[in-house]
Structure formats: C-alpha cells, structure tokens
Amino acid sequence: MSFPVxxxxxxxxxxxxxxxxxxxxxxxxxxxxxxxxxxxxxARLSARSVVVITGHGAEQVEAGLTTPLGSGESAAPxxxxxxxxxxxxxxxxxxxxVPVLADDGVVLILNGDVPLIGQATLETLLQACDGQHLALLxxxxxxxxxxxxxxxxxxxxxxxxxxxxxxxxxNEAQRRITEWYSGVMAAPAALLKPLLxxxxxxxxxxxxxxxxxxxxxxAQGLVVRAVTTRDEVEVAGVNSPVQLAExxxxxxxxxxxxxxxxxxxxxxxxxxxxxGELLCGQDVEIDVNCVFEGRVKLGDGVRIGANCVIANAxxxxxxxxxxxxxxxGEKLGVSVGRGALVGPFxxxxxxxxxxxxxxxxxxxxxxxxxxxxxxxxxxLAYLGDATVGERVNYGAGSITANYDGANKHxxxxxxxxxxxxxxxxxxxxxxxxxxxxGGGSTxxxxxxxxxxxxxxxxxxxxxxxQRPTKKKS
Numbered sequence: 001m002s003f004p005v006x007x008x009x010x011x012x013x014x015x016x017x018x019x020x021x022x023x024x025x026x027x028x029x030x031x032x033x034x035x036x037x038x039x040x041x042x043a044r045l046s047a048r049s050v051v052v053i054t055g056h057g058a059e060q061v062e063a064g065l066t067t068p069l070g071s072g073e074s075a076a077p078x079x080x081x082x083x084x085x086x087x088x089x090x091x092x093x094x095x096x097x098v099p100v101l102a103d104d105g106v107v108l109i110l111n112g113d114v115p116l117i118g119q120a121t122l123e124t125l126l127q128a129c130d131g132q133h134l135a136l137l138x139x140x141x142x143x144x145x146x147x148x149x150x151x152x153x154x155x156x157x158x159x160x161x162x163x164x165x166x167x168x169x170x171n172e173a174q175r176r177i178t179e180w181y182s183g184v185m186a187a188p189a190a191l192l193k194p195l196l197x198x199x200x201x202x203x204x205x206x207x208x209x210x211x212x213x214x215x216x217x218x219a220q221g222l223v224v225r226a227v228t229t230r231d232e233v234e235v236a237g238v239n240s241p242v243q244l245a246e247x248x249x250x251x252x253x254x255x256x257x258x259x260x261x262x263x264x265x266x267x268x269x270x271x272x273x274x275x276g277e278l279l280c281g282q283d284v285e286i287d288v289n290c291v292f293e294g295r296v297k298l299g300d301g302v303r304i305g306a307n308c309v310i311a312n313a314x315x316x317x318x319x320x321x322x323x324x325x326x327x328x329g330e331k332l333g334v335s336v337g338r339g340a341l342v343g344p345f346x347x348x349x350x351x352x353x354x355x356x357x358x359x360x361x362x363x364x365x366x367x368x369x370x371x372x373x374x375x376x377x378x379x380l381a382y383l384g385d386a387t388v389g390e391r392v393n394y395g396a397g398s399i400t401a402n403y404d405g406a407n408k409h410x411x412x413x414x415x416x417x418x419x420x421x422x423x424x425x426x427x428x429x430x431x432x433x434x435x436x437x438g439g440g441s442t443x444x445x446x447x448x449x450x451x452x453x454x455x456x457x458x459x460x461x462x463x464x465x466q467r468p469t470k471k472k473s
Contacts (some may be wrong), residue, residue: 001046002131006105007077008109010112010183014055024112025061025113029244034238036068049077051100053096106187109185111184114238115251125227133224137226139229140178141232146167148167160226183235252273281299285304287305294311294312299315301318303319308343309326310328311328312333314335316337323345326346326348328348332351332368334353336354343362350367352368355370355374358374379397387410389414389416392419398422398423400427408427410428412431415434
C-alpha cells in the first residue's frame with residue numbers, strides 16, 4: 001500500500017450468549033484467541049499499528065493478546081489498547097481510538113469476534129479506499145439477509161453506497177436486498193475523525209452507531225464504496241458455543257485442504273485438528289483423529305498413526321508415530337530423530353530428545369531425557385532426567401528414580417548397556433559402557449564399564465562379565 005494502515009479491532013463486547021466467564025474474544029479457534037487471529041491478519045497486511053478496543057473483561061483481554069511477528073520484511077505492528085467504559089455503541093467504541101490514530105493513515109476497522117477475515121479481501125477493501133474514500137465490506141450470497149443491515153446503492157453506473165438500513169427500519173423493497181454490511185470498514189483517518197465526531201445517540205438504544213458515519217458521509221457529498229464478498233465464513237462472527245464450533249470446523253477444513261494441496265495425505269480431512277502451526281515435508285501421512293498443538297514440524301516421509309496428540313515437537317524424516325501416542329514438548333520441546341519408532345500408547349514429555357532409529361514402545365514415558373542412536377525402551381518403562389547412550393536396551397518395568405523429594409538428579413546410561421526388567425536406577429548414577437543390570441535390581445551406586453550389576457536389598461554384586469554373542473543361524 002502507498003499509505004500507512006492502522007487497524008482498529010473492536011473487542012469490548014460481553015458476548016452474553018457464550019455463557020462463559022471468559023471474554024468472548026478470548027475463546028479459542030484453532031488454538032488461538034478469536035481476536036488474536038484478527039491481530040495476526042493485521043500483521044500480514046503490514047499494518048503500522050493495531051489498536052484493540054477493550055471493555056468487558058478488559059484486563060483479561062489485554063493480558064491474553066500478543067503482538068504478532070512481522071510480515072516478510074515489515075516490522076511487527078505496534079499493539080495498543082484503549083478502553084471503552086461504559087460501552088455506548090460501536091461508534092462510541094471507535095471514538096475511544098481517535099486520540100491514538102495518526103491523521104496520515106487509513107483506519108481499517110475489524111471485529112475481534114470475526115477471526116477468519118481474509119487477507120486478500122482486506123487488501124481489496126484497502127485498494128477501494130485508496131487513501132481517500134470511505135469503503136465498506138459487504139456480503140451478498142443471494143440468500144436471506146434477515147437481521148442484517150442492508151446496503152442501499154445508487155442506481156447509476158457508479159453504484160456507490162447511499163445508506164445502510166437496519167432490518168427493523170427497512171421497507172419491503174429494501175428487505176428484498178440480499179447485500180448486507182459485514183461490520184468491516186476502511187477510511188482515511190482525516191476523513192473518519194470528523195464523521196465520528198458528528199455521531200449522535202438519537203435512537204431507541206441511545207447508542208452511537210458506527211454505521212451512521214455512512215449517512216453523514218453521503219450527506220456531505222462524499223463517495224462511499226463497497227467491496228462485496230460471497231464467502232460468509234470469512235465474515236462470520238461468534239456469538240454462541242454453536243457458532244464457535246461451526247467456525248472451528250470451517251477453519252479446520254481450510255487447514256486440511258491446504259495441507260492436502262501441499263501433498264500431505266490425510267486419511268480423513270474431517271478428522272484432523274490443528275491448534276497452532278503444523279509444518280509438513282514431502283510424503284507425510286496422517287491418520288484419523290490426530291490433534292496438533294503449538295508448533296509441530298513433520299519431516300519427509302513421517303507417518304502419524306490414529307488418535308495421536310502432538311504438541312511443540314519436531315519429528316525428523318522417516319519417523320513413525322504409532323497410534324495413541326501423546327507427545328507434548330511444552331516450552332522445552334520434543335525432538336524425534338530420523339527413522340525413530342514411537343508408540344503405540346507412548347508418552348514423550350518436555351525435553352525428550354530421541355536420536356536416529358530410537359525405539360520407544362507401548363506405555364513408555366520419556367521426560368527431559370536424551371536417547372542416542374539405536375537406543376530402545378520397548379515396554380512399560382520410565383526414563384526421566386536421563387542421558388542414554390547408543391544401542392542401550394532398557395528393559396520392561398524399569399524406571400529412573402530421579403527425584404529425592406527436594407531435587408531432581410540425572411541418570412547416565414552409557415553406550416551398549418543392557419538394563420534388565422523391573423529395575424530401579426536411583427539417581428544420581430552412571431552405568432558404565434557395555435555393562436548389564438540384572439533384572440529386578442535396585443541400583444544406588446554407579447557401575448564401571450563392562451560390569452554385571454545385580455542388586456537385592458542392600459546387597460549389590462559387581463562382576464566382570466562378557467555378554468554372550470548371538471549364535472549365527
């Protein structure tokens with residue numbers, strides 16, 4: 001754009017039909033607050049600033065929204081909050097933003113509960129505004145527009161907007177109009193500010209309506225343009241749990257179709273939930289009922305089984321995540337190496353780092369532990385705060401006892417160690433390379449390389465021992 005854009009986001013409403021203690025604009029769609037989607041869209045437009053108008057639950061809303069990253073080479077827009085107290089209508093809300101809006105820009109007014117507004121649509125609206133006109137976004141699907149404010153256009157070739165007529169005030173001919181106002185508007189700040197100043201609350205609701213700026217602009221001989229979309233989803237607001245659920249499905253359909261266009265094979269696009277960012281390489285397969293949260297990256301050839309929940313993780317090429325696996329990296333993240341096998345019914349917690357060709361089997365939990373290439377824990381085991389070397393075999397029922405009630409300690413298992421079934425490794429402890437821990441042992445002391453350690457009660461026996469080699473068939 002040849003002019004700076006300042007976005008105003010309306011987020012002061014209570015949303016009583018949501019029947020929730022949370023402010024409406026903080027309800028989540030695809031893992032992000034409704035208003036955060038709008039703010040992020042503003043960043044993609046390279047907006048200079050974003051002004052969020054808060055009111056009901058203002059402190060919660062202001063704490064729950066963040067400045068998005070910049071778009072391309074553009075810096076992130078400056079995020080500001082202004083409060084509307086009390087709430088006296090949509091026009092009154094925008095009036096609260098006037099002191100922080102520069103006169104040299106175009107003001108783009110969006111609604112915080114309309115999260116799927118499209119970037120391309122807004123760019124078209126800004127082009128229609130062209131830094132000098134009042135421009136509205138209208139909707140026309142050719143269907144019933146009951147309840148919406150109708151767009152009344154001039155009958156000449158210019159087709160400019162003459163008025164927005166609310167449904168209750170419309171005559172029979174106006175009610176047959178199928179084009180209605182979406183609530184999205186763009187105007188030069190220098191034009192909008194005096195129009196806002198002229199608003200009155202001379203109506204049955206005793207409120208200051210933003211739509212009244214249209215009649216004031218027409219009365220002054222100004223041209224009011226309208227850009228029309230036929231996509232109701234991108235202008236759909238959220239006023240109830242039903243609408244939120246419907247919009248969630250629409251959002252997920254869009255994401256699923258986008259992934260499939262990139263080459264991702266989804267067993268059923270209707271049974272996928274992405275609640276954050278999902279990045280996929282080539283030849284990725286995802287089975288049904290999988291949930292991805294936070295930032296998840298899947299390398300080339302990754303296979304995700306059914307009913308997996310994966311959050312904040314990077315899974316390298318060729319890895320297979322079997323069904324019913326739960327991976328949650330939280331802040332520390334989880335990494336799964338090339339060709340690794342995880343699950344079914346496995347759990348990877350924050351800080352789990354699996355090397356190449358690592359095997360984590362059913363009912364195995366890994367937390368804040370590093371497993372080097374080829375290590376295996378195939379059944380019913382726990383590895384917490386551990387460093388596991390290459391080719392370690394970790395037996396069923398074995399655990400690292402890493403917490404003494406006050407502090408957590410680390411367990412080190414060096415390369416080629418075999419840990420038998422039902423063992424307890426009491427940290428801090430180091431098992432020397434190439435050693436073996438006999439089944440049922442509870443170890444409280446470190447072992448030297450190559451040792452056989454068998455512990456019963458307070459007795460621990462260490463013997464030099466050579467693991468038998470496999471017979472050739």
